[in-house]
Amino acid sequence: MTTPGGPSTALHRPGTVGEAVAALAAEARAGRPVELLAGGTDLVPALRTGTRPPAAIVALRRVLELRVRGAGADTLTIGAGVTYTELAGWSLSPGLAATSRVVGSVQIRNCGTVGGALGSANPRGDLLTFLTAAQAEVLLTSEDGSRAAGLDDFLSAGRLPGELVTAVRVPRPSGPQTYLKIGGRQAAFPSLVSCALLVDRVRERVCCAVGGVAARPWRVAEAERLAAADVDWSTGTAPAALARRFGELAAAGVRAASPLGEDPRHPLEYRVHAAGVLAARAFARCLTARSAPRRESAP
Structure with a gap:
């Protein structure tokens, strides 16, 4: 399928986490470079300039499982597809909300996602700074199962081939x-x-x-x-x-x-x-x- 990445770029449009993981695993076995597309705030400009020509793109906007937020007794879980706009008014985490409100422009906040911030790993990234202070865990899924990685370990090693970041987990606030x-x-x-x-x-x-x-x-x-x-x-x-x-x-x-x-x-x-x-x-x-x-x- 022809995509902005070039005439030979394959486009996968999964509807579930399982389908997304299967597509990533298939591309990993074939040894083809693959990009994940959620909000597109980093990837789309790179595709337009030709600086990151992937062999395949896995588009994640249809994967509603990635757009869920949850609260447990001691932790908050934020799906990788949750946008900054969705976090900006979240009363359960005032620090996360305050961080999200000052990310980029309105258009960036409407499109940019938690998973995108982790994937780009921008050392100046607003969300990355907050998650570092919060000692966040990154939740990942592959065909081999699921795992949790500390944020520092994730930033050092990145995703394994075929893995998908599904969420981040932070402690529930217990102070300002x-x-x-x-x-x-x-x-x-x-x-x-x-x-x-x-x-x-x-x-x-x-x-x-x-x-x-x-x-x-x-x-x-x-x-x-x-x-x-x-x-x-x-x-x-x-x-x-x-x-x-x-x-x-x-x-x-x-x-x-x-x-x-x-x-x-x-x-x-x-x-x-x-x-x-x-x-x-x-x-x-x-x-x-x-x-x-x-x-x-x-x-």
Whole structure:
């Protein structure tokens, strides 16, 4: 079938996860490169320019199983076909919703999917930064069965031949969450530097990841340890000075990571500094006690 990928590109249009996995397995056995098409925000421009000419395309928009969200006692599961628009108002995960609201333009949010963000693995990707902070698991299926992989392992190894990402799984929120970014414009441009911070009041810990500085979104472990030790967990608050120190340790931690690469307009030192500023702001937003508003005196 003729497709945008070229006159010899095979197009599969499965209706179920089983059919999609069968198509991927058949292409893997034949040794043909295959691309997955969901929202198409990355693949379609690449097909138009001819930079990624696949031998086969597996289109996933008909696979409704991939567009399901679910909530368990301790976890949330988000299907790989769920779009940013569908997540932007999801009250069960305020941090995920906040992240989704600042991804790209309205058109990108309407088309872009969770699976697409994982597949592109953009080190500046908004969703990838949040999922790193959330310690997400990636759920995959093949003809050999299903498995779960930690996000770091998935980003290092990728999908095995014939595998399909079906969902991601994150812990249910047990405290405040926020996502901050710096970009050309807050929503319409890719992130330059970003920060996701999640507070877990049950386990008394803070999880924080920074995107846009290291070769992948980076957890700032030393800053997290400071927060775990010094936050007043009985009230879930911390002094303003702790937020500043948290930002300093976050900047030091991301500076020690393998760098993303030099950007003449935004040098590494600027991005490291910006990461520290965002981390401090995110910490303060989630944990710094706010003073009660003053009441005007009666005349």
